[in-house]
Amino acid sequence: MHELSIAESILEAVRKEIADRPGTRPIRVGLRIGELTAVDVDSLTFCFEAVLKGTDWESLRLDARVCLLRRTCNDCSNEFAVVDYNVNCPTCGGGSTKLSSGDELDFDYLEVETDGTPAVKVEGAE
């Protein structure tokens, strides 16, 4: 259940991000989660809702996009989806490939609303 620790880290990062933007409310936080990270999206969503309980941000939503395993061939530069853990390049058959996607646990974006007046740019509100 490291999803609970990760949910707390997400909330902490959102707090930091909007700390210097008064009147701004976070609506949705986007994440990119690689297949290899052993993070379960359903469990993370459940934990995230749990850590938001009793805060002002109960309606804050997670948008977690799962990134599938992909590798890039060192010989022909082809990027391919890995099927059944086969790391060899399907185009040239080369065995020298490196991971290009699948181990990310990254923030993507944060959607915010400023003082209940949507479509107002944060820069304009300052």
Added chain:
Amino acid sequence: MERLPLKSKVLNENQIVAESLRERFREHGVLCLNLISGPGSGKTALLERTLASLDRATRVCVLTGDIQTDNDARRLAQYGFPVQQITTGGTCHLDGRMIEKHLAAWDLDEIDLLFIENVGNLVCPSSYDLGEASKIVLLSVTEGEDKPLKYPSIFFKSDLFVLTKIDLLPYVPFNADVAEANARLVHPGIEIVRASSTAEGGLDAWLAWLKQRMAQARQDTLAPAGA
């Protein structure tokens, strides 16, 4: 509504602590190894036999993590090296701050080798960098040979796979070659040693790996940073 791009990693705070630990380990010439496995794969037994066989001049320390009890620290303290228990009180993994806090009691200049025995768990510890030089995953022959495929994250992130309890191979339906092939599917470059903490000479391959890594760590410390 406005969409702000966010570029950081979710576990950025832990990553910052881990990078500062890694730099301190390099500066002080400490080889830090993070041992990870499911509960009962033999992390503590491997460490016990390793401590018992090490030259007394080797300066080794151990941080051992568990959700509850200091049983492992008491087992490991018998060998005369400094050991601290990290009791997480429910958390399923160790994180950088826990390591930082417990290291405050030790002088890094007095340590050559630091073992971190993570909480028994094949999933969660793989997400947390502790500043180690290498993660090491253990799997015993009483588990399934498809574990590397079921828990790819930790096999992907580990530099070494120690297949433990190989003295039991005659008694269990476990194909060691298949387990190793599965680990290599997930992580083609992973190093693999087979080990037994009870058989005579059962740790020879593991100890040879360890000796080689310690020699390499000494060289890296002597070399100027970034060279």
